[in-house]
Structures are given as structure tokens and as C-alpha cells.
Amino acid sequence: MVGGIILGVIVLFIILLLLSSIRIVRQAEVYLVERLGKFHRELDSGIHILLPFIERISAKKNLREQVVDFPPQPVITKDNVTIQVDAIVYFQVTDPIRHEYEIANPIGAINNLTATTLRNLIGELELDQTLTSRDTVNSKLRVVLDEATDKWGMKVNRVELKNIIPPSDIQQAMERQMQAERTRRQQVLQAQGEKEAKILKAEGEKQSKILEAEGERLSQIERAKGEKESRILKAEGEASAILKIAESKSLGEKMILDVWKENNPTQAMIQLRSMEALVKVADGKSSKLVIPTDATKLLGMVESIKEVVRSDQKEE
Incomplete structure (x- = not known):
């Protein structure tokens, strides 16, 4: 048991x-x-x-890429301004054996090395350069850390400066400067907008005047064409009227002569035939008809024709 x-x-x-x-x-x-x-x-x-x-x-x-966020470190710039800088380091273990046996505290070693390197790099820059040269500082810091950690079996892939915090009084001065710069840019943009608006308005007025002048010119041309055609039609009407009067006069003389030769008409008959001839003329398509106002001229003309006819009969 x-x-x-x-x-x-x-x-x-x-x-x-x-x-x-x-x-x-x-x-x-x-x-x-x-x-x-x-x-x-x-x-x-x-x-x-x-x-x-x-x-x-x-x-x-762990062979995957790891991220370490270090606390802010006090750093003095070239122009003696103390700022707080915190960085983020992305690293990866490439040789586990060296990472285990070459360094006792690799994270603490990277933290101290990062702080020391930041002091060296930012100490060569003024405050304004530090704020505007993050990419340059990141690149230099990564190179230094990568070279130093290589013997520890680590590779630093990327370093980022997370925050750069200047003293409060400098922050306030920078904010006032940024506000003034924003105000200046706003005024510049407003002035440019007003200038462009004036230019557009002037261009519009100019174009309007050009179009108005062009319209007036075309209108004058059309009026001139109309007046020209009106004068041509008027002249053609007057010429036609004159031709009709001449034709009526010739026709009247011929009619009087024929009647005289045939019938030896009286004075009243001659006047009647003359009026009939004028009526025929009035039936024409002429837009204007001129009728003599002195009827005695027509009678005189008749008397003259009668004398001519008598002379011809005597000779026969």
C-alpha cells in the first residue's frame, strides 16, 4: 500500500x-x-x-519594434533659454544575446544617452532654430543613438521630438507675436481682396463702355443705312414722277394734235381730252405726281398746236 x-x-x-x-x-x-x-x-x-x-x-x-516615451528633459539652448524636451524612440532588438549580456538596463541606457545627445544638439541651436529644426534634430539624434546601441544588439529606427516647451513668459511673447502675424496677414489678404475687387470693377466698367460704344456705332451704321435707302427711294419716286409727267405731256400733245386733225375740236373738247390724259397718268404706280397749277399754260399750248395744224392744212 x-x-x-x-x-x-x-x-x-x-x-x-x-x-x-x-x-x-x-x-x-x-x-x-x-x-x-x-x-x-x-x-x-x-x-x-x-x-x-x-x-x-x-x-x-521580443524581436518586434518597440516604442519608449521618455519624460521631458531640461535642455539649455545656445541663447541660454531652458526648455523642456521629451522624445519618443522606436527601436528593435537585432541580437538577443548581446542585448542580454552586453547591457544590464538597455532602456535606462537609451534614456540617458538620449538626454545627453539632446543637450549637445540643442545647445548648438538658438530657441527659434530649435522650434523650426525638429527634423534636423531627429535625424542627428537617431544616428547617434543607432551607433551607440549597435553594440547592445539594438537598432534605433526612428526618433521623434514629441514636445518642445519653452518657459511661460517666452510662450506668451511667442503667442503675442503669432497673433500680430495673423493680424498682419489678415490685413494683407483684405487689402489684396479690395484691390482685386477694384480691378474687377474697373474692368467691368471698361468692358461695359466698350460694349456701349460698339452698340452706338452699330446703331449709327443702321440709321445711316436706313436714311440712305430712304433717300434712294425718294429720289427714285421723284424721278418716276418726272418721267410720268413728261409722258403725260407728250401723250396730251399727241392726243390734241390727232383730235384737231380729225375733227377740228372746239376749245372745250380739247380741255376735256387733256383732263382725261391726266387721269390716265394718275392711274400709274408712281408714288408722287406733280400737276401743273397754271391751266392757262395748257390752253396756250393748245392754241399753238391749232396754229401749226392750220398751217399744215393750207400748205396741202
């Missing part, structure tokens, strides 16, 4: 010992194994078994 219990305890102890010897390493991690107090091997991701009481895990190293 006692022997069975002892055997069961021994078996249980062996099982627990075996279970404690099994190690599962996750992705992007490395375990360092020491055998009898001396580094023996690295365990990559996967399942591994350690020798009980002989081997042990001395360190677990």
Missing part, C-alpha cells in the same frame, strides 16, 4: 517535471537558454524541451 503511494508520487513528480520542461515560443520571440549558468542556445518560435535541473530560460526577447 505504502509502496504504491510512493510509486504514484514518483510518477506524478516525473510528469510534472516533464511538463515544466516543455516550452512553447511564440512568433517574433526568442528565448535564451543557460546550461549550468552559462549561455547555451536560443529557442526560436515553436515547441522545445529543456533538461530538468540543468537548463533554464534566462531571458525572453
Whole structure:
């Protein structure tokens, strides 16, 4: 009975010992194994078994990129202004063995090295340069940290200055300066806007006057064309009227002569035929008709024609 219990305890102890010897390493991690107090091997991701009481895990190293945010550090600029600067360092373990056995406190070492390097770099710059040269400071700081941490099995990928905090009185002066600069820019923009508005207005008035002058010129041309056509039509009407009068006069003389030769008409008949000739002329398409106002001239003309006809008859 006692022997069975002892055997069961021994078996249980062996099982627990075996279970404690099994190690599962996750992705992007490395375990360092020491055998009898001396580094023996690295365990990559996967399942591994350690020798009980002989081997042990001395360190677990994360191979992913890590971020360390250091607290603000007091730094004096070249123009003797004390500012508070805090930095963020992005680093990665590249050699787990050196990272474990070459440096005791790597994070503390990076913190102290960052503070010292910041004092050296910013001490060469004035306050205004410090505020406007963050990229330059970041690049120089990364190079210095990368060179220093290489022997510790680390690589510094990027360094960022998170905040640069000057003293309160300087902050107030800077805020007043920025406010004045914003006011000046606003005034400049307003003046430029007013100038552009005036230019646009002047351009609009100029264009309006040009269009108005062009319209007046075209209107004058159209009026001149209309007056010209009116005068042409009027002249054509007067010329037509004159031709009609001449035709009526010739027709009247011919009619009187024919009537006289045939019938030896009386004075009243001659006047009647003359009026009939004028009526025929009035039926024409002329827009203007001129009728002689002195009827005695027509009668005289008739008497003259009568004399000519009598002379012709005597000769016959």
C-alpha cells in the first residue's frame, strides 16, 4: 500500500517535471537558454524541451519594434533659454544575446544617452532654430543613438521630438507675436481682396463702355443705312414722277394734235381730252405726281398746236 503511494508520487513528480520542461515560443520571440549558468542556445518560435535541473530560460526577447516615451528633459539652448524636451524612440532588438549580456538596463541606457545627445544638439541651436529644426534634430539624434546601441544588439529606427516647451513668459511673447502675424496677414489678404475687387470693377466698367460704344456705332451704321435707302427711294419716286409727267405731256400733245386733225375740236373738247390724259397718268404706280397749277399754260399750248395744224392744212 505504502509502496504504491510512493510509486504514484514518483510518477506524478516525473510528469510534472516533464511538463515544466516543455516550452512553447511564440512568433517574433526568442528565448535564451543557460546550461549550468552559462549561455547555451536560443529557442526560436515553436515547441522545445529543456533538461530538468540543468537548463533554464534566462531571458525572453521580443524581436518586434518597440516604442519608449521618455519624460521631458531640461535642455539649455545656445541663447541660454531652458526648455523642456521629451522624445519618443522606436527601436528593435537585432541580437538577443548581446542585448542580454552586453547591457544590464538597455532602456535606462537609451534614456540617458538620449538626454545627453539632446543637450549637445540643442545647445548648438538658438530657441527659434530649435522650434523650426525638429527634423534636423531627429535625424542627428537617431544616428547617434543607432551607433551607440549597435553594440547592445539594438537598432534605433526612428526618433521623434514629441514636445518642445519653452518657459511661460517666452510662450506668451511667442503667442503675442503669432497673433500680430495673423493680424498682419489678415490685413494683407483684405487689402489684396479690395484691390482685386477694384480691378474687377474697373474692368467691368471698361468692358461695359466698350460694349456701349460698339452698340452706338452699330446703331449709327443702321440709321445711316436706313436714311440712305430712304433717300434712294425718294429720289427714285421723284424721278418716276418726272418721267410720268413728261409722258403725260407728250401723250396730251399727241392726243390734241390727232383730235384737231380729225375733227377740228372746239376749245372745250380739247380741255376735256387733256383732263382725261391726266387721269390716265394718275392711274400709274408712281408714288408722287406733280400737276401743273397754271391751266392757262395748257390752253396756250393748245392754241399753238391749232396754229401749226392750220398751217399744215393750207400748205396741202
